[in-house]
Amino acid sequence: MGSKLHALAEPIAPFPLDVSCAEVHQVFSADPDLLAAAVVDGGRPVGLVNRHEFLVQLSHQFGWALYAKKSISVLMDHAPLIVDVEMSIIDLSRLIASEQPSALLKGLIICQGSDYYGIGTALGLLRFNLAYNRERAVELELARLQAERANRSKTQFLANMSHELRTPLNAIMGFSEILQQQLYGPVGDARYQDYAADIYRSGEHLLGLVNDLLDVACIEAGRMQLDEESCDIGELIASAVQQIVRRAEKAGLSVTSCLPDDLPLLRVDAKKVRQILLNLLTNAVKFTPAGGTIAISTGLARQGELFVCVQDTGVGIDEADIPAILENFGQAENELSGNNEGVGLGLPLCKALVEMHAGSFHIKSKPGVGTRVYFILPASRLISVAA
Ligand SMILES: Nc1ncnc2c1ncn2[C@@H]1O[C@H](COP(=O)(O)OP(=O)(O)OP(=O)(O)O)[C@@H](O)[C@H]1O
Ligand SMILES: [Mg+2]
Numbered sequence: 001m002g003s004k005l006h007a008l009a010e011p012i013a014p015f016p017l018d019v020s021c022a023e024v025h026q027v028f029s030a031d032p033d034l035l036a037a038a039v040v041d042g043g044r045p046v047g048l049v050n051r052h053e054f055l056v057q058l059s060h061q062f063g064w065a066l067y068a069k070k071s072i073s074v075l076m077d078h079a080p081l082i083v084d085v086e087m088s089i090i091d092l093s094r095l096i097a098s099e100q101p102s103a104l105l106k107g108l109i110i111c112q113g114s115d116y117y118g119i120g121t122a123l124g125l126l127r128f129n130l131a132y133n134r135e136r137a138v139e140l141e142l143a144r145l146q147a148e149r150a151n152r153s154k155t156q157f158l159a160n161m162s163h164e165l166r167t168p169l170n171a172i173m174g175f176s177e178i179l180q181q182q183l184y185g186p187v188g189d190a191r192y193q194d195y196a197a198d199i200y201r202s203g204e205h206l207l208g209l210v211n212d213l214l215d216v217a218c219i220e221a222g223r224m225q226l227d228e229e230s231c232d233i234g235e236l237i238a239s240a241v242q243q244i245v246r247r248a249e250k251a252g253l254s255v256t257s258c259l260p261d262d263l264p265l266l267r268v269d270a271k272k273v274r275q276i277l278l279n280l281l282t283n284a285v286k287f288t289p290a291g292g293t294i295a296i297s298t299g300l301a302r303q304g305e306l307f308v309c310v311q312d313t314g315v316g317i318d319e320a321d322i323p324a325i326l327e328n329f330g331q332a333e334n335e336l337s338g339n340n341e342g343v344g345l346g347l348p349l350c351k352a353l354v355e356m357h358a359g360s361f362h363i364k365s366k367p368g369v370g371t372r373v374y375f376i377l378p379a380s381r382l383i384s385v386a387a
Contacts, residue, residue: 005085005092008128009110009118014038015072017046022068024049024075025058035121036107039076045116047076050106081108085117089128092120155220162214169210173203205341212345216328219352226269226356230383233266233273233298233306234259240277241296244285252290255281258297264382266306272353279346280310280373287336287371288314306382309374316367326351326363334367350375357381 015024017039028034028051039047049072057063057075067074081103083092096103104122111117179187179196187193218224241257248255266273277296284294292313301307314336317325321332331337331344351361354375365371 005083005087005089005110005120008089008092008120008124009085010121010124011117012037012119014040014045014116015049017041017071017073019072020069021054021058021072021075024054024072025068028055035123036119038080038109038116038119039072040116043115045080045082045109045111047073047078048080048107048109048119049076053077053106077106080106082111083108083120085110085112089125089132093125093129096125151220155217158213158217159221162210162217165210166207166214169203169207173200173207176200176203209343209345212343212349215349216345219349219356224352224356227271228267228269230265230267231270231273232263233308234263236270236273237277237296237298237308240274240281243278244281248281248285248294251285251288253285253288253292253294255294255296258295258299260299263298264300264306266377266381267383268357268377268381269353272356276350276353276375277308277310279350283346283373284310284312284314284371286340286342287334288312289336292370301376304379304382306377306379307374308377309372311370311372313370316369316371317363317365318367319365322363322365326361347373 012034015027015037019039024037027037034051036048036050038045039049054075058067060066081096081100083095087095096108100108104125107122108120109116110120176196176199178184180193180200182193187196215224237257237259241255245255281294281296288294294313295311296309297311298306298308315334317332317334324330325332325344325347328348329344330348331340331342347363350373354361354377357377358380359375359377361373361375363371363373
């Protein structure tokens with residue numbers, strides 16, 4: 001459907017300027033659907049007759065006697081809205097709304113160059129808009145389906161690739177570990193052992209990345225499920241801290257944890273909560289310069305929900321960057337970005353996993369001061385207060 005005025009213009013025969021009001025009356029009486037007509041002088045529009053206004057004037061007590069024999073010029077609108085047929089319907093709608101709303105009631109004249117082309121009415125505009133909106137809705141629905149299909153293929157591709165990559169990676173890691181440990185006898189030169197250790201570390205890094213990609217694909221496809229069990233959040237935190245503490249100390253950071261004794265047991269997917277904790281602690285280690293501290297704490301909030309907070313004294317994040325780093329592959333520029341081997345999947349994964357537990361995920365940060373990332377699990381996830 002074209003969006004120019006050709007679609008709107010009704011080819012209503014115009015009146016010549018010398019037609020009498022009585023003749024115009026005859027035409028309007030014969031056609032009850034005729035709402036407006038143009039008056040032309042040698043093809044050029046000079047006025048518009050609106051059915052309602054014209055009939056009101058004529059039916060006035062002396063209207064017929066006064067006007068019947070006179071030229072239509074006495075009762076026509078001398079300054080109607082005249083627009084070119086090449087104008088877009090959107091522009092016309094804007095023009096009517098902002099400058100000449102009366103054209104909606106009276107009608108308007110559509111020209112091609114300086115010649116009369118047709119009449120536009122509110123009814124025509126309404127019909128056009130209805131058809132146009134219907135067509136747009138169909139187009140949008142098609143585009144939505146197409147985007148959904150493309151997204152599904154992308155997710156499927158990610159899932160397949162991740163599976164395909166995991167098998168050889170496991171072999172690489174398994175065999176490099178065997179070499180490193182010299183399980184079947186000495187490898188000779190000590191450098192072989194170093195290389196095997198490098199291969200193992202690289203494999204481990206790649207496996208982490210592939211696992212994250214697989215998780216993203218599963219979440220996007222709605223296939224990620226929670227494997228819920230009752231677990232002790234204090235223990236989960238302590239074991240996550242233990243896993244990163246060596247790396248933190250090597251980076252010149254101190255790690256503290258504040259875990260109240262009377263924490264309740266939680267009904268959560270322990271593997272996923274551990275994944276969240278490790279992601280947050282790893283970020284804190286990566287983005288805090290030597291000499292800094294990392295503190296992890298947990299406890300019950302006012303409404304009985306449980307919070308877990310990882311706080312660091314690192315480089316911080318500009319507030320404007322926070323929405324972007326919560327998107328897949330979103331990373332912010334900072335002086336430690338160069339050392340970052342990650343790809344920007346940790347935080348969006350954490351957020352999605354917290355939300356799968358019906359919790360909420362928050363980041364508060366100040367560049368140069370530090371970052372506080374915390375998540376809140378609803379009270380419905382608490383099972384009991386540990387003895
Ligand atoms: N504690 C933090 N302090 C400062 N910046 C942070 C912190 N945590 C995250 N960021 C910023 O947010 C970005 C995204 O974090 P995210 O964990 O999603 O990805 P990543 O750590 O870069 O890679 P991945 O987690 O996939 O290995 C980081 O690259 C960093 O710019
Ligand atoms: Mg990360």
